[in-house]
């Protein structure tokens with residue numbers, strides 16, 4: 155299961171609307187425990203695929219390392235990635251699967267139709283190696299921000 159707060163969930167979806175008709179992408183920082191990826195923050199990443207930014211995404215390794223380091227300073231790990239599918243369903247593509255290497259991470263996809271974010275789905279990359287990896291549908295739980303902290 156993927157858990158995130160309302161603010162982060164909205165930020166991911168808004169990012170896809172902003173970059174439409176191109177894909178957006180980013181990294182989810184948080185903590186992993188008991189089969190739940192708890193997202194604390196979503197970090198935007200530049201889409202480095204200039205050849206066809208509308209249907210492929212890629213995060214530069216240097217950028218990923220930088221985001222990972224920033225996360226560690228806050229005690230957070232990379233627990234997932236997100237990107238958008240402009241005018242395409244929120245389902246993973248063959249390319250998405252081929253380029254997914256972070257076992258145990260959540261891959262979040264938001265369908266953006268005519269500039270408006272529609273369905274957001276999450277897929278957990280399961281398996282123990284590159285050979286037996288698989289995407290599994292994953293539930294998303296969106297929690298309201300801590301309104302009652304006292």
Ligand SMILES: [Zn+2]
Pocket residue numbers: 209237238239246247250263
């Ligand atoms: Zn995709």
